[in-house]
Structures are given as structure tokens and as C-alpha cells.
Amino acid sequence: MRSYTIFLPAKFRFGYNEIRNISEIWVNKLAEQMEWKIEPLGDRAILIRVERMPEPSAVAHVRMLYDQLQTDPEAEWLELVPALAAIAIYYDPLVVSYAECRDKLYARLQKLPQAAAIRGAIRRIPVCYGGNYGPDLDHVAEQAQLSAEEVVRIHSDTEYRVGMIGFVPGFPYLMGLPQALAIPRRDVPRLSVPAGSVGIGGNHTGIYPNSVPGGWQIVGRTPVRLFRTEEEPPCLLMPGDLVKFVPIRCEEFVRMEREAQ
Amino acid sequence: MSGMYVSKPGLWTTVQDKGRWGLQKYGISPGGAADIRSFQLANWLVGNEGSEPALELTLRGPQLVFQQDVWIAISGADMMPTIDGKPVPYYCPVFVPGGAELIFGPARSGCRTYLAVAGGFAVPRVLGGHGAYPAAGLTGLAGRAVIAGDTLTIAALPNRSSAMLRSLAVQMPSQLQTEVETEPKTFVAAKWSVRPSIRFDIPIKSPTDECELVIRIVSGNAFDHLTAESQSRLLEQHFRVLPQSNRMGCRLQGLSLAFKEPQEQVSEPVAVGTIQLPRSGDPIALLADRQTTGGYPCIAHIISADLPSLAQAAPGNRIRFKKVSIEVAQQIYRDQQKELHQMERFIRLKYEIDSSDKH
Numbered sequence: 001m002r003s004y005t006i007f008l009p010a011k012f013r014f015g016y017n018e019i020r021n022i023s024e025i026w027v028n029k030l031a032e033q034m035e036w037k038i039e040p041l042g043d044r045a046i047l048i049r050v051e052r053m054p055e056p057s058a059v060a061h062v063r064m065l066y067d068q069l070q071t072d073p074e075a076e077w078l079e080l081v082p083a084l085a086a087i088a089i090y091y092d093p094l095v096v097s098y099a100e101c102r103d104k105l106y107a108r109l110q111k112l113p114q115a116a117a118i119r120g121a122i123r124r125i126p127v128c129y130g131g132n133y134g135p136d137l138d139h140v141a142e143q144a145q146l147s148a149e150e151v152v153r154i155h156s157d158t159e160y161r162v163g164m165i166g167f168v169p170g171f172p173y174l175m176g177l178p179q180a181l182a183i184p185r186r187d188v189p190r191l192s193v194p195a196g197s198v199g200i201g202g203n204h205t206g207i208y209p210n211s212v213p214g215g216w217q218i219v220g221r222t223p224v225r226l227f228r229t230e231e232e233p234p235c236l237l238m239p240g241d242l243v244k245f246v247p248i249r250c251e252e253f254v255r256m257e258r259e260a261q
Numbered sequence: 262m263s264g265m266y267v268s269k270p271g272l273w274t275t276v277q278d279k280g281r282w283g284l285q286k287y288g289i290s291p292g293g294a295a296d297i298r299s300f301q302l303a304n305w306l307v308g309n310e311g312s313e314p315a316l317e318l319t320l321r322g323p324q325l326v327f328q329q330d331v332w333i334a335i336s337g338a339d340m341m342p343t344i345d346g347k348p349v350p351y352y353c354p355v356f357v358p359g360g361a362e363l364i365f366g367p368a369r370s371g372c373r374t375y376l377a378v379a380g381g382f383a384v385p386r387v388l389g390g391h392g393a394y395p396a397a398g399l400t401g402l403a404g405r406a407v408i409a410g411d412t413l414t415i416a417a418l419p420n421r422s423s424a425m426l427r428s429l430a431v432q433m434p435s436q437l438q439t440e441v442e443t444e445p446k447t448f449v450a451a452k453w454s455v456r457p458s459i460r461f462d463i464p465i466k467s468p469t470d471e472c473e474l475v476i477r478i479v480s481g482n483a484f485d486h487l488t489a490e491s492q493s494r495l496l497e498q499h500f501r502v503l504p505q506s507n508r509m510g511c512r513l514q515g516l517s518l519a520f521k522e523p524q525e526q527v528s529e530p531v532a533v534g535t536i537q538l539p540r541s542g543d544p545i546a547l548l549a550d551r552q553t554t555g556g557y558p559c560i561a562h563i564i565s566a567d568l569p570s571l572a573q574a575a576p577g578n579r580i581r582f583k584k585v586s587i588e589v590a591q592q593i594y595r596d597q598q599k600e601l602h603q604m605e606r607f608i609r610l611k612y613e614i615d616s617s618d619k620h
Contacts, residue, residue: 039482042532042562043590047482055527081285081530083554088285088530093565093591094598165288166528166554169397173528210397227287229387229399235287 024122024242028060029115036065036109038102044093046101048109049086055175055203058085059163063240064116065109074104082239083164084173120240125207125222127156127198127245128253133221136186140200140217143183154178155219156245160205162237170209170227172237177205189215196221198245209235220245223256263329263359265378267411271323271365273507274407276382277549279312281390285553291533292392295508295549295572296373298601299337302455303377305608306334306354308426313381313416314391316407318374320575322365323407325376329359331415332379332426338371338573344448353454356430361448372575379426380416394550426612453611455604473499473579476567479587481536483524483558491518495560496584500544504576508550510537511571513580517542524558531555534563534571546571564590566597 035051048065050058066082069089073080076095081088091101129152130137141148160174167173177200185201190213193199197208199216208214209227222245226236237243248256267274277300280293294300294317301311316323322340335342335351342349342365349355349363357363365374384391387399395404407413418426487495500513518538531537535547537557546563547555548571563571564585574580585593 040479040562040587041530041559042534043479043564043587043594045530045532047530049529079283079285081553083530084527086529088532090282090285090532093594097591098587164528164554165286167288167552169288171288212396227397229397233287234284234289234388239286 024120025117026120027115027117028064030064030112031057031061034061038105040098041088043098045088045090046098046105047086047088048105053085055084055163056161059161059175059239060118062087063118063120065112066239067116067118068112069108074101076101083166084175118240120242121238122242122244123237124244124246125198125224126248126252126256127220127222128248128250129155129220131250133250133253134198134219136199136217137219140181140183140219144180146180151181151219152247154181155200155205156247158244160243162239162241162243163204164239165235165237167206168208168210168212170235170237172206172226172243174205174207174243175203177203181205183217185215186217189213190218193218194221195225196223198222220247221253223253223260225260264412264414265331265382266326266328267323267407267409267413268326268362269324270407270409270411271318272321273319274323275317275393275508276314276384276407276413277317277392278314278390280392280549281388281394284388285530288553289388289394289397290549290551290553292390292394292508292549294375294392296337296375296569298569299373299573300375300377301601302352302604303334303336303375304381305605306336306352306455307332307377307379308354308418308423308612309377309379309381311605313377314384315375315377315381316413318365318376320372321367322374324365325363327357327359327361327363328412329415331357331359333357333363334377335374336377337374338368338575340365340368340374342366347447349448350450350454352456354426354451356449358448368575371573372578373572378415379423380418383414383416396550455608473581474570474574475581475583476571476574477564477583477585477590477593478536478561479564479585479590481559481561483520483526483538483560486520486522486524486558487538487560488519488521491520494518495544496582499579499581502574502576502578502580503543506574506576508548510548510551511546511574512543513546514543518544518560520558526556526558528554528556529559531559532562534565534568535559536561536563548572564593566590566593 037049037051039047041047050061062082066087076091078090137148141151160176163173163175165172182203183200192211193208193214195211197218198220199218201216277294280291282291304311304313333355344361344363393404494516498515500515503512503514506512537545538560539557
């Protein structure tokens with residue numbers, strides 16, 4: 001399975017860099033009946049999809065392939081975009097045709113190693129649950145037939161894997177939400193969800209990095225900024241990272257938010 | 262004071278460049294000018310490299326006061342721009358004296374107009390791009406469109422551009438040289454312009470008139486899952502562009518489309534030009550500010566060569582799709598790029614010849 005190396009600073013703080021510096025290494029083994037599907041995504045991108053594989057395993061394979069492709073990219077590739085069960089490669093059709101691009105990719109898929117070490121990060125994200133910060137916590141509890149405290153306990157006891165970053169800049173789709181908390185999105189999306197809001201949408205949980213319209217059930221909020229244009233990379237979370245939520249009190253939220261500024 | 266003052270902002274006027282590429286893995290879409298062809302042309306015409314920040318005007322243009330002498334070029338949708346009541350020509354370099362007010366009207370044809378200035382607009386570069394990107398609150402104008410009272414700074418001319426423009430000034434009607442010295446109140450346009458010979462599909466009539474834009478597409482992975490009736494509808498009927506369309510997507514309406522069976526799809530990468538089919542049955546063609554991933558099935562993709570034309574489709578315009586193979590789509594794109602580069606060379610040559618004439 002996987003092995004962790006966790007480095008915890010002596011006095012754990014939730015500053016951006018402290019959160020960033022914890023990492024894990026895990027080994028992904030190529031599935032025996034591996035099925036990749038390659039198809040065009042329009043006339044200047046190509047999509048490689050992992051077929052018939054449950055979500056967490058698909059994400060691990062996507063991450064493994066992404067690492068392999070990214071470390072040795074072809075000259076005509078413009079950009080690689082990893083998603084839950086697929087990678088898009090944008091290429092320059094002035095340099096290669098679709099067929100050439102596809103054939104090169106097939107050749108590279110044949111040469112994938114049987115197993116590869118993947119370096120991920122473990123991010124402990126402080127969250128203030130309920131109240132003004134999590135206006136939908138009671139609704140989620142009611143739908144799940146649990147108490148609000150139980151929802152918080154289950155949500156923060158779980159380790160989530162970042163499946164992909166998408167929807168809006170820096171938004172992580174987190175996998176591994178316990179079935180008990182899988183509540184559909186709101187019927188009517190909010191016109192504005194505050195930055196840092198932690199939401200549940202179907203089988204996923206996620207964090208809104210910026211204030212945008214959104215339909216997920218909001219259970220809490222983190223004072224940590226996930227998307228910062230002045231950082232390189234601008235995103236705190238990357239696909240394959242592990243996320244663990246740490247419940248904090250309202251006063252701590254206010255203090256951390258003040259410190260972050 | 263120097264720069265350009267916005268006295269009226271127009272409907273949706275943003276600073277754009279060629280976009281931010283390489284950041285989709287962080288959920289940041291490339292953005293950039295919706296009609297990249299018109300954007301580049303306007304830049305080339307004022308002696309710029311082609312990617313300098315320019316203004317993208319939407320459906321109704323702004324009123325702008327230049328606080329310094331400037332060279333401009335206008336391309337794309339016809340918004341009947343005037344200075345002192347005199348129409349300003351498209352697709353050619355125009356000298357505008359400081360103090361002049363450039364007034365755009367509503368788009369008589371097309372949807373988006375580009376206004377480039379020699380040197381480009383000086384807007385902070387954030388994450389490798391200058392363009393307004395509201396989803397992330399990026400750049401200098403906090404990612405928003407321009408508003409009345411904004412002043413946009415104009416960047417200093419690079420040496421090459423100023424040499425080109427000097428050579429153009431030499432060739433300009435003698436009135437320019439005399440009037441420049443006596444501070445002319447009005448603009449002077451170059452005597453030449455580029456008439457795009459390539460497929461520059463800008464709908465030529467007003468949105469209320471019946472005219473049809475043919476946009477070519479390649480199949481998407483959900484095309485085969487459409488009912489036979491929907492497949493033929495997609496390729497035979499015309500779609501109307503809905504007013505809810507914006508830089509994220511062009512919303513289309515026709516007889517609604519349906520799948521043989523409900524499609525379940527995890528969120529996957531989507532590209533500019535991807536045509537998604539949500540449950541409503543009305544397709545959405547994704548434009549520059551699209552999301553990086555989407556959960557709706559992709560029934561088709563607009564070919565790269567026709568994306569600028571789609572960006573010029575205004576609400577009310579009619580669109581018909583024509584399916585081509587991916588090989589054909591890429592060949593059309595290569596041919597079109599070749600033609601665009603010939604046009605770029607023509608413009609550069611024009612400046613050089615103009616200067617050598619005088620030697």
C-alpha cells in the first residue's frame with residue numbers, strides 16, 4: 001500500500017509556509033488491467049483517460065502519468081492539465097498533427113514504469129465549523145440524520161485526497177467524503193460564497209479559494225488562503241495531496257485571519 | 262496627465278492580451294482576447310509585437326479621451342467610432358492628437374471590437390498575463406471591466422515601434438507634419454489599410470436582421486450518445502445566440518438536443534471551443550474565460566480557425582454548424598495562420614517601404 005513520511009514542526013502553526021512544508025511519499029503500482037483511452041479534445045488538445053477504475057485509484061494513476069509526462073515533455077506540448085480521471089495535453093497543431101501526437105503518447109504509455117514513487121503533501125487545514133462560517137451545517141446534519149457535532153467529527157476525522165484543481169482558480173476537489181455526508185448541492189446556488197468556505201457537493205468536499213457564486217453546502221470556513229497570485233505555485237493544494245481538516249474555534253479563526261494579513 | 266481617460270465605459274470593456282497559458286492545472290483558464298485574430302491585427306497595425314495589452318469592447322463601445330498623442334488601430338466589430346463627428350477608419354494606423362475624444366457607438370455588426378495603442382496599455386502583469394480575469398480578481402483593475410473615471414496608462418514605445426511609426430509619419434499626408442507642430446485637433450489616418458482576405462466572419466448585418474454564420478466543428482466524445490434526431494439537429498438546424506452569452510460561454514438555442522440515455526460524467530478538462538450540452542438541451546460553446554474543467558458532456562468542439570468568428574457572434578445572430586474531420590480542422594488552422602503571418606509581413610513591409618521611399 002502506501003507509506004508516509006510525515007514531518008511535523010515542533011510547534012505546529014497554520015501559516016502558509018508551515019502548511020506547505022509537510023510531505024509524504026507514496027508508491028503507486030500500475031494496475032494490471034490498465035486501460036488508457038486517448039481521444040481528441042478539439043483540434044489542439046488531446047485527452048488521455050483512465051478507463052474503468054474507481055476514483056481514488058484513477059487519481060493516483062493520473063498523478064503517476066502526469067509526473068512521468070511532465071518531467072520529460074515533448075517540445076510541441078503547450079500545457080498539461082490533470083483532472084480526476086484524465087489528463088489533457090494542449091499542443092501546437094502548427095508543429096504536430098493529432099495522429100502524430102497520439103502515436104507518440106501511445107508509445108510513452110507503453111514505457112510507463114510498473115510502479116512509481118509519488119511525492120505528495122499532507123495539508124492540515126484549520127476549519128471553523130457551523131455558525132456564520134458554516135450556514136449549511138445544520139441542513140447537512142438534518143439530511144444525514146446526524147447531529148451537527150457528529151457531522152463535524154466525521155468530516156474532520158477523514159483524510160481526503162485532492163482529485164483535481166478546477167471550477168475556479170485553486171478550487172480543490174477532495175475525494176474520500178464518507179457516504180454518510182454525501183449530500184446533494186443546494187437547489188439554488190448562492191450568488192456569493194465567501195473565500196475559505198468549506199463545502200460539500202455530492203461525493204466531494206472542497207474549499208472555495210475566492211469569493212464566487214457556488215452551490216455547495218457550506219459547513220465551515222478556513223482562514224488559510226488557498227490561492228495567492230504572489231506565490232509560486234499560486235495554489236496551496238495540488239492533485240495527489242492529502243488534506244485533513246482540523247476543527248478550530250471562532251476566536252482562533254479570527255486570530256489566524258488577522259495574522260495572515 | 263497622460264494616458265487614456267474613460268468618460269463612458271461601454272457595455273463590457275476589458276484589457277486583454279494573448280492570455281495566461283500553463284496555469285490550467287491550478288484551475289486558471291487562459292483567458293485572453295476572445296477574437297485573437299482581430300486583436301493581433303490591431304496590435305500589428307500600430308507596430309506592436311502582437312501580444313501587447315489592448316482593449317476589448319463588447320456590443321457597445323466606450324467614450325475615451327486621449328491625454329497624449331497616440332497611434333491607434335481598430336479592428337473587429339463595427340462600432341462606428343468617431344472623433345469630432347468624423348468616422349475613424351478600421352484596419353489602419355491612425356494618429357490621434359492628445360485631447361481628442363474617441364466615441365464608439367453600438368455594434369452595427371459583430372460583437373467585439375479591439376482598440377490597440379502603440380506600445381500597448383501599461384497594466385500590471387499578474388501570473389504571466391495582463392488580461393482581466395474576474396473569476397480570480399486578476400489584474401490591475403482588480404479583474405473588472407473599465408468604469409467611467411478610469412485612466413489607463415499607455416506604455417512607452419519600444420524602439421522598433423517608434424522607428425516604424427516615424428517612418429509612417431513621414432509618409433503621412435503633409436497635413437500631419439504641419440499640423441502636428443500646430444497641435445492638430447483631429448486625427449490623421451494612414452492612406453492604406455489591410456482588408457482581411459481570410460475568412461473574417463463577422464456577421465455583416467445588425468443582430469435583428471437574418472444572417473447566418475457557419476461555424477465548423479469536430480466531434481466531441483459525447484456526440485455518438487446523442488439521439489439520431491439530435492445529431493442531425495446539431496448539424497442541420499440553426500442556433501440563435503442568447504443574450505446571456507459572455508466571455509465564459511456563448512449560449513445557443515435551437516430545437517433542444519437530447520442524449521439516448523442520461524449521461525453521467527465526472528468533471529473533465531474542457532477546451533476553448535468545447536460545446537457542452539447541459540440537461541436543458543441548449544448547447545453552450547465555451548469561450549476564453551471558460552472554466553478549466555466541466556461536468557457537462559462534450560458533444561463537439563469548434564475548430565480553432567473559427568473561434569474568432571464565434572467570438573463575433575452577437576446575441577440574436579444565427580449560427581449553423583458544419584462538421585469536419587480533425588485532419589481538415591488542423592489544415593484549415595495551418596492555412597489560416599499562414600495567411601495571418603503574410604498579413605503581418607505586409608504590415609511590417611508597409612512601414613519599411615514607407616520609410617525607404619523618403620531616403
